[in-house]
Amino acid sequence: MAETEVKSNSCADDLEKHVMKVFEEATKDCEDKVLKEIFDSIGDYGDLNKYAISVFNSMANDKFIEVARELFKPRSESTAVLPDVAIYTVVIWACISAGKIMAAHKVYHHMIANGVAPTSCTYIILINTLATNSSSDVNFVGYAKKYFLEMLDKGMTPISSSYMAVFKAIARQEPVEKAREFLEQIQTKGFSPKLDVPHFDVAYMEEAMNALKMSDLLINATTDNKLQKLYREWSTTRKPLRDEFPKMYKALKADGNDDQAMELYRRAWDTNIIPEVVLHTGVIEDCLKAGNTECALKAYRTMLATGVAPNSYTYTVLIKGLTADPHFVEDAKKCLLEMMDKGMRPNAATYTAVIEGFARQEDKEAEEEGKQFVEVMMGKGLEPNVKAMMEVLKGRPKGVIRRVISIVLSKLKG
Structure with a gap:
């Protein structure tokens, strides 16, 4: 023994x-x-x-x-x-x-x-890393695809995150034909991802790839280095996007914008990619939180330049943020009217913020501009709700509240 x-x-x-x-x-x-x-x-x-x-x-x-x-x-x-x-x-x-x-x-x-x-673990670590970092080396996507196919040839089953990582790398670095070719190869080898991975459906593939490429495109759509850095962080980091998506969805529902909320949800479900409007709005919010109003306005313009349409929540975030800086009240007014011209109805907090922006200037000329703004707003079919505005204005200085209500009532009486 x-x-x-x-x-x-x-x-x-x-x-x-x-x-x-x-x-x-x-x-x-x-x-x-x-x-x-x-x-x-x-x-x-x-x-x-x-x-x-x-x-x-x-x-x-x-x-x-x-x-x-x-x-x-x-x-x-x-x-x-x-x-x-x-x-x-x-x-x-x-x-x-x-x-x-x-x-x-x-x-x-x-x-x-x-x-x-190698074991499955070795392959998965390499595939996920090479695919995720494919933008730093053109050869990485090729290696990621190669090891994915090797796994299948050896009877190993890649996990869904590896499939998604490779798909996104192909989407960013290669034409859609290469994605189709890869799908055919893995299907031939018997691979089928889980049902919650709709990228596997060719019908959604091109739209999903275009959305991914847009993330890279927008980084180059501005010369502002700080803004480029923000876009890069939002494009490559999943958690902020995952957090922003439900926040936007809930806000749209709360304001009665059910159609916009369902469209947001549908696009995410169809492509398994969070819509670009979420990314842009998140960047705008980050700029405003940092107190950089000019950066937020640039982010909004970049959004338009890359063909992404803002929704009601985007406008709400932007307009309220712009009104916090007295130098951008005029921009806030333009954005609110633009919002209405697109058939979107601002909530009480949003239009009150713009009117308050004029009232805070304590200037007769600014007050007249505020009255003209209310008149234009009413001409577009939106009559201010004084009761809802009073709720929004709770806690503000009495002088500001008095001037805001004075601006509104002067037009309602008329």
């Missing part, structure tokens, strides 16, 4: 030494200072195992739990030592986490050259 235990321990020691050699091979060409510090801190198998556990936990948090378990499955029941593929994949993960995608790809090639077969 004791002899068997000694042999078992000896076998485990040999495997651990082997694994450390694999780790050294995988990291030998690392030139990045940050990565070198991480790799140099791993002096023995115990350190490597701890690092591997931290990577496993990160993968599990990213919903890769099943493929992560497959990757880190021990060589055998008797020796809980990490397999070679797990070591290479951990190094690939480390490179990607440090933003070194080319280095990660190089490690993958080392892995293949040394006869180590």
Whole structure:
């Protein structure tokens, strides 16, 4: 019994030494200072195992739990030592986490050259990373497609996020014919994504691709560096868009704009892509929150220049934001009238904000402009609701409230 235990321990020691050699091979060409510090801190198998556990936990948090378990499955029941593929994949993960995608790809090639077969986890990490960063290297989309097809050839099933990442990379970098070709290839190999991924339907593909390309187009539609940065952040970061979409939908419904709300929902459902109006409106809101009214107005003009139609919520956000700056009250008035000319009805908070913008100037000329604005607004079929306006004006200085109501009543009496 004791002899068997000694042999078992000896076998485990040999495997651990082997694994450390694999780790050294995988990291030998690392030139990045940050990565070198991480790799140099791993002096023995115990350190490597701890690092591997931290990577496993990160993968599990990213919903890769099943493929992560497959990757880190021990060589055998008797020796809980990490397999070679797990070591290479951990190094690939480390490179990607440090933003070194080319280095990660190089490690993958080392892995293949040394006869180590990738698991589903290895492929998924590479595919998602290469596809997501395809704009930084024209070759990345090709590699992402190649590895996706390799997975299918080996009987592995890519997850939906990998399919979506590759699809979006093709949409941004290649013509629609390439997307159709890719769809035919994966269909031939028996791949069908989950039912909640409508991009698989060719009928929606071209519209979805055009929407994705628009995200890149609008970044180049302005020369304002701050605005370009905002567009890039909104285009590449999913969470703000996911948060903005329900906010816009609920606001449209609350104001009685059911048709616009359903159109927003339909477009998102049909293409599985959040409509561009959401992105533009989010950028406008960010500009206004930062106190940069000029930037918000530029964002609105960029929106129009790229052919994206604002909805009632976009106008509400923009108009109320413009009126907060006395230098842009005239712009707010123009936007509100433009909104009405497009058949959209502003809510009480929106038209009150414009009238208040004139009233706050405490100037007879501005007050007359306010009265003319109310007259034009009424001529377009919208009569101000004084009761609703009083609700909006709660908490304002009494002088401002008095001037706002005076402007409105002068026209209502007439």
